[in-house]
Amino acid sequence: MADCLLKVEDLSVSVEDKEILKGINLEVKSGETHVIMGPNGAGKSTLGLAIMGNPKYAVTKGKISLEGEDITEEPANERAKKGLFLSFQAPIEVPGITLSEFLRNALQQRSEKRVKFWDFKKEVEENMNLLNMDEKYLQRDLNVGFSGGEKKKAEVLQLLTLKPKLAILDETDSGLDVDAVKTVSKGISEYMKKHGGSLIIITHNTSILESLSVDKTHVLVKGKIEADGDGTLVKEILESGFSRFDEN
Amino acid sequence: MKENNEKNQELSREKTQVSDIDRNIYDIKDEEKDVYRIEEGLTKQIVEKLSKEKNDPDWMREFRLKSLDIYNELEVPEWGPSIEGLNMDEIVTYVRPNTKMSAKWSEVPDDIKNTFDRLGIPEAERQSLAGVGAQYDSELVYHNVKKEVEEQGVIYTDMESALTGPYADMVKEHFMKLVPPTDHKFAALHGAVWSGGSFVYVPPGVSVEIPLQSYFRLNAPGAGQFEHTLIIVDEGADLHFIEGCSAPKYNVANLHAGCVELFVGKNAKLRYSTIENWSKNMYNLNTKRAKVEEGGRIEWVSGSFGSHVSYLYPMSVLSGKGARAEFTGVTFAGNDQNLDTGTKVIHNAEDTSSYVNTRSISKDGGTSTFRSAVVITEKAKNSKSAVSCESLMVDNISRSDTIPAMDIRTRYADVGHEAKIGKISDDAVFYLMSRGLSEDEAKALIVSGFADNVSKELPVEYAVEMNNLIRLEMKGSIG
Numbered sequence: 185m186a187d188c189l190l191k192v193e194d195l196s197v198s199v200e201d202k203e204i205l206k207g208i209n210l211e212v213k214s215g216e217t218h219v220i221m222g223p224n225g226a227g228k229s230t231l232g233l234a235i236m237g238n239p240k241y242a243v244t245k246g247k248i249s250l251e252g253e254d255i256t257e258e259p260a261n262e263r264a265k266k267g268l269f270l271s272f273q274a275p276i277e278v279p280g281i282t283l284s285e286f287l288r289n290a291l292q293q294r295s296e297k298r299v300k301f302w303d304f305k306k307e308v309e310e311n312m313n314l315l316n317m318d319e320k321y322l323q324r325d326l327n328v329g330f331s332g333g334e335k336k337k338a339e340v341l342q343l344l345t346l347k348p349k350l351a352i353l354d355e356t357d358s359g360l361d362v363d364a365v366k367t368v369s370k371g372i373s374e375y376m377k378k379h380g381g382s383l384i385i386i387t388h389n390t391s392i393l394e395s396l397s398v399d400k401t402h403v404l405v406k407g408k409i410e411a412d413g414d415g416t417l418v419k420e421i422l423e424s425g426f427s428r429f430d431e432n
Numbered sequence: 433m434k435e436n437n438e439k440n441q442e443l444s445r446e447k448t449q450v451s452d453i454d455r456n457i458y459d460i461k462d463e464e465k466d467v468y469r470i471e472e473g474l475t476k477q478i479v480e481k482l483s484k485e486k487n488d489p490d491w492m493r494e495f496r497l498k499s500l501d502i503y504n505e506l507e508v509p510e511w512g513p514s515i516e517g518l519n520m521d522e523i524v525t526y527v528r529p530n531t532k533m534s535a536k537w538s539e540v541p542d543d544i545k546n547t548f549d550r551l552g553i554p555e556a557e558r559q560s561l562a563g564v565g566a567q568y569d570s571e572l573v574y575h576n577v578k579k580e581v582e583e584q585g586v587i588y589t590d591m592e593s594a595l596t597g598p599y600a601d602m603v604k605e606h607f608m609k610l611v612p613p614t615d616h617k618f619a620a621l622h623g624a625v626w627s628g629g630s631f632v633y634v635p636p637g638v639s640v641e642i643p644l645q646s647y648f649r650l651n652a653p654g655a656g657q658f659e660h661t662l663i664i665v666d667e668g669a670d671l672h673f674i675e676g677c678s679a680p681k682y683n684v685a686n687l688h689a690g691c692v693e694l695f696v697g698k699n700a701k702l703r704y705s706t707i708e709n710w711s712k713n714m715y716n717l718n719t720k721r722a723k724v725e726e727g728g729r730i731e732w733v734s735g736s737f738g739s740h741v742s743y744l745y746p747m748s749v750l751s752g753k754g755a756r757a758e759f760t761g762v763t764f765a766g767n768d769q770n771l772d773t774g775t776k777v778i779h780n781a782e783d784t785s786s787y788v789n790t791r792s793i794s795k796d797g798g799t800s801t802f803r804s805a806v807v808i809t810e811k812a813k814n815s816k817s818a819v820s821c822e823s824l825m826v827d828n829i830s831r832s833d834t835i836p837a838m839d840i841r842t843r844y845a846d847v848g849h850e851a852k853i854g855k856i857s858d859d860a861v862f863y864l865m866s867r868g869l870s871e872d873e874a875k876a877l878i879v880s881g882f883a884d885n886v887s888k889e890l891p892v893e894y895a896v897e898m899n900n901l902i903r904l905e906m907k908g909s910i911g
Contacts, residue, residue: 238862260865261874269866276863280881286867289877293868325881342867 188252189214189382190235190268190350195246197227197234204230206407207246212350217376217383217396219418222404223426228386229273231404232352235384236270237263250350265294267349271339271356273386277327283338284308284322287345294346311344315371332359340371344379351375352384357392369395390418405429476500479624486627489595491604499613499623506617513741513770513799518687518715581640587633588644591660594631603631606662610693610721610749618689618717622658626691629659634669636697643672643705643891659690663704667697667725674894675706686714688739694722696730698752703731707894709901710738712768717743726752726781733889734761735898736773737905745803747776750784750812761790762886762898765798765830766905774803774821774835779812779845788819789885794830795905801833806840806847813844823853824882826875826906876906 190212197205204227212218222228234241235248237260248256250266258266278286287308291299312319315337327335336356343351353372357365373395375381385392398415403426410429411417479500483493508515581588587599594603613623630646646661665671675692688710696702702722710716716739722730732746748757757777765771777786792800802821823832834851856878864874880887880899887895 236866238866240858240862259871260862261868261870264866264868272863272866276857276860278860278864278878278881280884281877286864286877289873290864290867290869293870293873346867 187213189216189250190384191247191249191252192231192235193247193249195231195234195248196244197230198242198244199230199240203244204241204407205234208404208407208409210402210409212382212384212400214349214382215376215380216399217385218400218402219393219398219415220384220386220402220404221388221418221421221426223430226404227407228404229354232270232354232384232386235263235352236260236268261293264346264348265296269343269346269348269351271336271343271351271353273354273358275327275330275335275339277325277329279325279328281326282323283326283341286326287322287342290342290346308341308345311341311371314344314374315341316367317341333361333364336360336368337364337371340368340375343375344371347375347379348381350382350384352386354386355388356385357387357389362391365389365391368392372396390422393418403429474500474503474621474625482625482627486592487596489600489604492595495608495613496624496626499620502613503617503620503624506614506620508617509743512743512772512803513801515715515717515741517740581642581644584638584640585635586638586640587631589631591626591629591631591662594662599631599633602633602664603662606664606693606695607660608691608693610695610723611691611719615719619691619719622660622689622691622719626658626660628657629661629690630663631661632663632665632671632673634665634671634700636666637668638666639670640672643674643703645674645676657688657690661690661692663693663702664695665697665700665702665728668699669697670701672703672705674891675704675708676894686711688714688716688718690718692718692720692746694720694730696722696724696728696755698725699727700725701729701731703733704746705733705890705894707735707890707898707901708737708739708744710742712738712740712766714739715741717741720744720746721749722747722757723749723751724755724757727754728752729756730758731889732757732759732761732775733886734759734773735883735886735890735901736761736763736771737901738769739771740769742771742773744771744773745776745805747778748786749778749780750786750815751780753781754783755781756784757786759786759788759790760885760889762793762883763790763800763802764793764883764902764905765795765800767796767798769798770801771799772801772803774801774805776805777807777817779806779808779815779817781811782813783815784812785816786818788817788821790821791883791885792821792823792832793826793879793882793902794823794832795826797829797831799831799833801835802851803835803837805837807838808840808842808845808847810841813842815842815844816846818848818850820850822851822882824879825853825855826879828855872906876903879906 188211192208192210195205195208196203208231220228230241234243237258243256247254250268255263288299288304309319317337327338330338339356356368360368369392398418401413401415401417402409403411405426479496483496608623611619613620632644634640663673694702694704724730730748734746736742736744750757759775763771763773775788788804790802792802794800804819806817806819808815819836821834825832832853836849838847840847856875860878861871861874864877865871880902883902887898890898
C-alpha cells in the first residue's frame with residue numbers, strides 16, 4: 185500500500201443527477217504513467233475533474249484516496265496542497281491576475297510559506313525557456329487572449345512550477361500543432377525526470393506518449409473501465425478503435 | 433435597461449452563506465473629546481452661530497443663510513435608494529476636535545494621532561506624498577505642504593484659510609458656482625453648513641510631479657460632514673489630487689454631504705482619485721463636479737466602498753473645444769448596502785470626448801446600481817463618448833442594476849454604450865482552487881482582478897489598500 189499514490193475505489197459520479205461514472209477502480213503507484221482512452225462522452229474528463237474535486241461532479245458512491253488518505257470530501261485546494269494537479273482541457277481565462285502573480289500566489293498557498301521572488305523568477309524563466317514560451321506571458325492576465333497552444337503550455341508551466349506528486353493531463357495535447365506537442369511532451373518528461381512525478385494522461389493521441397514510458401492503459405467506455413492493459417494497448421486501440429470494448 | 437440576477441442568473445451552487453465582515457481595522461473610534469458642539473437640528477440660529485464661529489466673511493454668511501432657505505424649500509430626492517433612515521433633526525452638523533491647526537505632527541493630540549497612525553497617514557507622508565491635509569471631524573488638524581510644491585507657486589490650504597487669505601477673491605469667484613445650492617437638497621445643506629476641506633490652486637504651466645493627498649474622516653456620533661474641496665488648475669498646468677476617506681462605525685445614522693468643485697483650465701490636466709471607505713451606517717450624498725476648458729482633461733478614478741447608502745455621480749462639464757473626460761470607477765456593495773453610483777458627462781463644445789469604464793460588485797444581498805448620463809448638446813459636434821459598465825454578483829442574493837441615459841442633440845456624434853452583467857464563475861473558482869487557493873482566496877482574487885480597471889490607475893500604495901479592502905469585504909463568504 186505504501187507505494188500506492190492514488191486509489192480510486194468503486195467510484196460513481198453524477199452531474200446534475202445524471203450518472204456519468206459507474207464504479208471506477210484505478211490505482212496509480214508513485215512514478216507510474218497511466219493512459220486513459222475512450223470514445224467521446226465516455227466520462228474521461230469527468231474522472232479527472234472528480235479526482236480533482238470539482239463540486240459540480242457529485243460523488244454518489246465510492247472513495248478517492250491519496251497516499252492512503254481518504255480525500256473524497258476534501259475541497260480542491262486541499263487536494264492540490266496534498267499533491268494533486270489537473271491540467272485543464274480548456275484552461276479558464278481569469279482577467280486582472282497576471283500569470284506571474286498567479287503562479288507565485290499558488291506556490292505560496294501550496295507551500296504555505298513565502299516564496300523568494302528572485303528564486304521564483306529564475307525557475308519560472310527556465311521553465312518557460314524549456315517550453316519555448318515568451319517571458320512576456322508572465323505579465324499577461326492568466327490565459328486571457330492566449331492561443332490554444334499557449335494555454336496548454338501555460339498549464340505545463342504550472343505543472344513544472346508547482347511540482348505535484350500526481351498530475352492528471354486532460355487532453356493537454358489536443359489542438360496543438362506537431363511542434364507544440366513536442367514542446368509540451370518535453371515539459372512533461374522534464375516533470376517526470378526531475379521531480380519524480382506520476383501521470384494520468386487522458387488523450388486521443390500517441391505523439392504525446394512517445395517520449396514517455398506508459399505503464400498502464402485503461403479504456404473507459406460509457407462510464408466504466410472496460411479494459412486494462414500495458415503500453416501496447418494504446419497501439420492496439422489506435423489500430424482497431426473502441427468498438428470491441430463497447431459490445432454491451 | 434434593467435437587469436438583475438434573479439432574471440439572468442441560473443442558480444448554480446446554493447453555497448452562499450453570509451457572515452458579517454470584520455471591519456475592526458477600519459472601524460476605529462476614539463473617545464469623543466469635543467470642546468464644542470452645536471445643538472441638534474438645523475435652524476437659522478445654528479447657521480448664524482456656525483458662521484460667526486468660523487469668522488466667515490459677510491458674503492459667506494449670506495450665502496449660508498440663502499442656502500438654508502433653499503434647503504428648506506427643496507424636497508428629498510425620491511428617484512434613488514431610500515434615505516428614510518436619515519433624520520436631519522438628529523444630525524449634529526458641526527463638531528470640532530479640541531485642537532487648533534497644526535503644522536507639526538508632534539503637536540497633534542495623541543488620540544487623534546493614534547487614529548491617523550492606524551490609517552497610515554504618517555507613513556504615506558514618509559513615502560513622500562506631497563502634502564497631507566487631514567480632516568478630523570470638521571476641522572483640519574494637520575496640514576503640511578511640501579516645500580517644493582510651495583516653491584512652484586502651488587497653493588494647498590484648508591478652505592477656511594483660503595476664504596480670507598490672498599486667494600479670497602478667487603475662492604469667492606468659484607465657490608459653489610459649479611454645484612449651486614439650488615442643485616439639490618443636499619447641495620443646499622452643504623452650502624449652509626459646509627466646514628473644512630481643501631483649496632488647491634495650480635498656476636499656469638506648473639506641473640505638480642507628486643500627487644497631493646487629503647484624508648477625511650468622520651468621528652463623533654451623529655455628526656455630519658460637509659467638507660468642501662475646491663481645486664483650480666490653471667492653463668497648461670497638471671495635478672493629481674488624491675482623496676482618501678474612511679470613517680469609524682456608529683449606531684446613529686451618519687450623513688456625508690461633501691462637495692468637490694474642480695476647474696480645469698485650457699490645456700490643463702487634473703486627475704482626481706478617490707478611495708472612499710465609509711462605515712456601514714453612513715449616508716454618503718456627495719456631489720462632485722468638474723468643468724473643463726478647451727483642450728483640458730479631467731480624469732476621475734473612483735473606488736466606492738462602505739456606506740449604507742451612497743448617491744455618487746461625479747460630473748464632467750466639457751465646455752471648451754477638444755476637452756476630454758475619463759471616468760474609471762469601482763463600487764462594492766455588501767450586506768445592507770445600497771450603492772447608487774456612476775457619472776454624468778455634459779458635452780457642450782466641439783470635438784469633446786468622454787470615456788467611462790466602471791465595474792460594480794455586489795455581495796451578501798447588497799445592491800449596486802450604475803447610473804450614468806451622457807448629454808451631447810447641439811454645440812458639441814464631432815464629439816465622442818464611450819461608456820462601458822460591468823457588474824459582478826458574487827452570489828445569488830445580491831443585485832445589480834444598470835441605468836444608462838443618453839441625450840444626444842446633434843447628428844454628428846459618436847456614442848457607444850456597453851453593459852455586461854454576470855455572476856462569479858464557478859469554473860474560474862474551481863480552476864484557482866485546483867492550484868491550491870482556498871475558495872475565499874480564489875473569489876477575492878477574481879474580484880480584485882475584476883476591479884483592476886481602477887487599481888491599475890491608482891498609485892501603488894492605494895492599489896494595495898484597495899485590494900486589501902476587497903479581501904476584507906470578501907472574507908467570510910465560505911460556503
